[in-house]
Amino acid sequence: MTDKRRLVxxxxxxxxxxxxxxxxxxxxxxxxxxxxxxxxxxxxxTLDDKHLTxxxxxxxxxxxxxxxxxxxxxxxxxAADKEEAENLKTEGNNLMRTEKYPDALLMYSKAIEIxxxxxxxxxxxxxxxxxxxxxxxxxxxxxxxxxxxxxxSKAYGRMGLAYSSLDKHKEAVDNFKKALELxxxxxxxxxxxxxxxxxxxxxxxxxxxxAGFPGLGGLTGPGGMDLGNFLNNPQLMNMATTMLQDPxxxxxxxxxxxxxGGGMPGAPPAGVGA
Numbered sequence: 001m002t003d004k005r006r007l008v009x010x011x012x013x014x015x016x017x018x019x020x021x022x023x024x025x026x027x028x029x030x031x032x033x034x035x036x037x038x039x040x041x042x043x044x045x046t047l048d049d050k051h052l053t054x055x056x057x058x059x060x061x062x063x064x065x066x067x068x069x070x071x072x073x074x075x076x077x078x079a080a081d082k083e084e085a086e087n088l089k090t091e092g093n094n095l096m097r098t099e100k101y102p103d104a105l106l107m108y109s110k111a112i113e114i115x116x117x118x119x120x121x122x123x124x125x126x127x128x129x130x131x132x133x134x135x136x137x138x139x140x141x142x143x144x145x146x147x148x149x150x151x152x153s154k155a156y157g158r159m160g161l162a163y164s165s166l167d168k169h170k171e172a173v174d175n176f177k178k179a180l181e182l183x184x185x186x187x188x189x190x191x192x193x194x195x196x197x198x199x200x201x202x203x204x205x206x207x208x209x210x211a212g213f214p215g216l217g218g219l220t221g222p223g224g225m226d227l228g229n230f231l232n233n234p235q236l237m238n239m240a241t242t243m244l245q246d247p248x249x250x251x252x253x254x255x256x257x258x259x260x261g262g263g264m265p266g267a268p269p270a271g272v273g274a
Contacts, residue, residue: 008043009052012036014059016047025171077115085115092124101131119145123155130162138162153182157189160196169200 015036019029040046054061077085092107108125115121126141142159145152160175176193183189 005043005045005049006052006054008039009045009047009049010054010058010061012039012045012047013053013057015039017057023174025168027168076117081114085111085118085121088114089121089124092128096124096128096131099131101128104128105132117148119148119152119155122148123152123158126155126158126162130158130165133165135162135165151182153179153186153189156182157186157192160189160192164192164196164199167199167203169196169203172196173200 015032018024019032019036024032045052056064088107088111092104092111095101095104095107105125105128108121108128111118111121112125122141122145126138126145129135129138129141139159139162142155142162145155146159149155156175156179160172160179163169163172163175173193173196176189176196179189180186180193
């Protein structure tokens with residue numbers, strides 16, 4: 001049991017270092033925190049149990065142990081299997097063009113069953129997932145694709161689109177940048193990167209505070225409107241200011257407040273001097 005506890009302690013140290021990384025989103029770090037707490041509870045140990053420390057960090061041990069071990073892939077398919085998988089992929093592509101996304105997804109999955117080492121099949125299936133609004137599954141397939149081919153720009157681009165659809169704009173920016181590193185002249189990646197950067201600047205991360213008004217992130221108004229984002233949108237704020245300076249608009253607002261039984265809380269009734 002001592003060896004297991006030392007291993008778990010090393011995992012906890014690794015999780016702690018990852019939580020301090022700038023490469024992960026706040027959501028990802030929160031998930032790691034939960035994982036750390038579960039491990040500590042399951043094995044009755046904490047990060048204060050320094051006697052379980054080993055000489056090297058876990059990621060270094062793993063890197064050394066797997067240095068000469070390539071990423072495991074399924075056995076190479078026969079030429080006939082490869083041809084069948086390619087035909088299934090082509091059929092899936094044709095179904096995508098006619099917007100039959102569930103059927104296309106099935107074709108890509110069948111191709112993967114035959115040739116699970118082809119990153120293109122995962123990337124194409126990710127596109128089908130995204131069309132069906134299954135963006136988390138799209139991200140998983142894109143990640144599988146880049147695990148197999150770290151220079152697969154299209155997989156990074158599609159992963160960026162999936163993150164954008166989930167309003168995870170930091171992750172989207174990171175993936176579009178990686179895609180552009182691999183294809184510097186791709187106009188689509190440039191455009192998507194600019195859009196993601198603009199959204200990251202104006203909206204920030206989901207659940208975060210609005211940039212100019214700390215504490216308002218996630219605050220909602222009528223109809224679910226995000227007041228934090230509203231207050232940090234210069235165009236909307238200028239429009240609202242202009243409207244409120246209009247005497248006719250002021251009169252209409254006063255009538256509306258009077259009709260609701262009074263003015264704003266703590267303010268004198270409409271039409272009454274201070």
